[in-house]
Amino acid sequence: MTKFIIIGAGAAGIFGAINIAIKNPDAKVMVLEKSSKLLSKVKISGGGRCNVTNVCQEPQELIKHYPRGHKKLRKAFEQFGSKETIAWFENRGVQLKAEADGRMFPITDDSQTIIDCLLNECKKHKVEILTKVAVESVSKTENGYSLTIKGQEKIECDKVLVATGGHNKLESFQWLADLGHSISEPIPSLFTFNLPNSHITTLSGVSVSDVEVKIAGTKLSHHGPLLITHWGMSGPAVLKLSAWGARILYDKNYKYSVLVNWLATSNEEEARMRLIEFQSENPKKMLFNSNPYQLPKRLWEYLLTKCDIDEGLRWNNFSGKKFNKLVNHLVADLYEASGKTTFKEEFVTAGGVKLGDVNMQTMESRNCPGLFFAGEVLDIDGVTGGFNFQAAWTTAWLASQGISENEKALQN
Numbered sequence: 336m337t338k339f340i341i342i343g344a345g346a347a348g349i350f351g352a353i354n355i356a357i358k359n360p361d362a363k364v365m366v367l368e369k370s371s372k373l374l375s376k377v378k379i380s381g382g383g384r385c386n387v388t389n390v391c392q393e394p395q396e397l398i399k400h401y402p403r404g405h406k407k408l409r410k411a412f413e414q415f416g417s418k419e420t421i422a423w424f425e426n427r428g429v430q431l432k433a434e435a436d437g438r439m440f441p442i443t444d445d446s447q448t449i450i451d452c453l454l455n456e457c458k459k460h461k462v463e464i465l466t467k468v469a470v471e472s473v474s475k476t477e478n479g480y481s482l483t484i485k486g487q488e489k490i491e492c493d494k495v496l497v498a499t500g501g502h503n504k505l506e507s508f509q510w511l512a513d514l515g516h517s518i519s520e521p522i523p524s525l526f527t528f529n530l531p532n533s534h535i536t537t538l539s540g541v542s543v544s545d546v547e548v549k550i551a552g553t554k555l556s557h558h559g560p561l562l563i564t565h566w567g568m569s570g571p572a573v574l575k576l577s578a579w580g581a582r583i584l585y586d587k588n589y590k591y592s593v594l595v596n597w598l599a600t601s602n603e604e605e606a607r608m609r610l611i612e613f614q615s616e617n618p619k620k621m622l623f624n625s626n627p628y629q630l631p632k633r634l635w636e637y638l639l640t641k642c643d644i645d646e647g648l649r650w651n652n653f654s655g656k657k658f659n660k661l662v663n664h665l666v667a668d669l670y671e672a673s674g675k676t677t678f679k680e681e682f683v684t685a686g687g688v689k690l691g692d693v694n695m696q697t698m699e700s701r702n703c704p705g706l707f708f709a710g711e712v713l714d715i716d717g718v719t720g721g722f723n724f725q726a727a728w729t730t731a732w733l734a735s736q737g738i739s740e741n742e743k744a745l746q747n
Contacts, residue, residue: 336363337359337363338491339364339493340366340367340490340492340496341355341365342496343367343497343712344368346376346727346728347710347712348366348368348710348731349366349454349464350453350731351496351732351735352457352462356462358736359738359739359742362742365465367465367468368464368466369468369469370466371466371467373450373464374453374454376500377446378446378447379446380446384440384444385441385446385449386439387424387431387724388721388724389417389438397725400717400718400720401718401726402578402581402718403715404690408726408729411695412729414733414736415733421439427452427456429452437721438721470484473497473510475514476491479705480494493705493742494707495706495707496707496734497709498731500710500711500712501521501684501686503523505520508712515703516688516700518686519689521687522582523585524683525577525578525716527567527569527573527574528567528569528573528670530568530593530673531566535670536563536565536566537637538563538633538634539563540563541562544560545559546559546560546561546595546597546598547595547596547600548561548568548593548595550580550594551593551669553580557573557576558572558599563634574719575719578718578719581685581716584675590671590672592670592671594667594670595667597666597668598628598666606665607662609627610627610662613627614653618650618651619649619650621646621650622639622644622649623635623636623644623646628665638664638665641664643657685716687713688714690713699737708730709727709731709734710726710730713730
């Protein structure tokens with residue numbers, strides 16, 4: 336009996352196993368997971384709701400959300416993109432809904448719905464899942480592959496799908512390097528900005544719906560919502576910026592300057608004119624009680640205090656250096672970042688098996704025929720919004736196709 340082994344029981348591994356089993360009903364399909372948990376990221380993603388994919392369906396638009404891998408993903412998304420993902424789950428009774436920002440969730444708002452769907456499909460198609468099975472190395476044999484298992488006997492199989500997810504250490508990829516694969520050093524992506532010496536952290540919990548965040552001295556910038564936390568800044572604008580700037584910020588050893596335009600699209604001149612206009616309309620009002628930009632009250636008061644503006648100052652007495660200082664803080668508020676959140680808190684790593692070593696049509700290794708890849712083990716990562724799960728579904732589905740076509744070719 337033909338035997339296929341999938342290493343890793345995350346989204347890519349389980350999805351790959353199901354589709355391999357569907358296409359090869361007579362084969363033995365087995366998933367090996369080193370931990371005791373299945374689909375752990377699916378469980379906690381999206382605040383426990385599971386951000387399955389994104390409404391963005393055009394491959395040319397979809398690839399714009401991937402800091403690494405975008406050029407190689409276009410044809411992959413043409414074969415299996417978000418539209419196909421939605422259909423796949425809906426055909427199995429899971430309805431998805433779109434939110435205003437494009438993220439898609441099960442209508443139950445419960446990640447367990449996705450987990451149950453995937454595990455039910457595993458059961459339906461006789462996919463065997465073994466937990467607490469740690470694969471230490473993989474070696475080529477005359478007819479397939481041999482897997483060395485920690486504390487257990489070796490397992491032989493015809494083909495292998497590697498879906499081990501991302502790792503934070505280069506040595507975790509050594510067994511794949513030993514098979515001849517090139518590895519991009521894993522570094523963090525999608526992390527929050529630590530501002531250890533800034534008083535803005537006293538505003539923890541305050542959010543602004545649209546700002547522009549820049550990394551000073553680079554071309555990196557991003558628009559979107561920003562959340563102030565007790566350690567610094569988070570929210571989509573920051574997380575997406577950290578993803579696109581992952582390599583640059585790593586090279587800076589996570590010491591860099593952040594510029595925030597709290598008015599998003601307004602420049603310095605526009606901000607100045609709005610202040611002057613508001614000043615003429617509200618001369619007797621106190622600055623601390625009147626806000627021309629609808630910014631959160633605590634943030635507005637913080638910016639005024641940062642400019643050394645007296646709490647009793649009225650608009651008709653506001654001018655000079657402090658006026659200019661406020662304009663500057665509104666459109667180019669400077670913060671010094673140092674460090675980042677710890678690795679275990681991050682969902683995504685940049686790095687992994689270089690895509691040049693992989694046939695992106697079939698996900699088969701160019702160095703090891705019969706060995707396939709899917710998910711975050713590859714040097715692919717997306718920004719927030721369901722894009723990382725979409726890459727997992729896409730590469731896993733392509734791998735299932737590649738494995739099946741490879742098997743048919745051998746049988747003929």
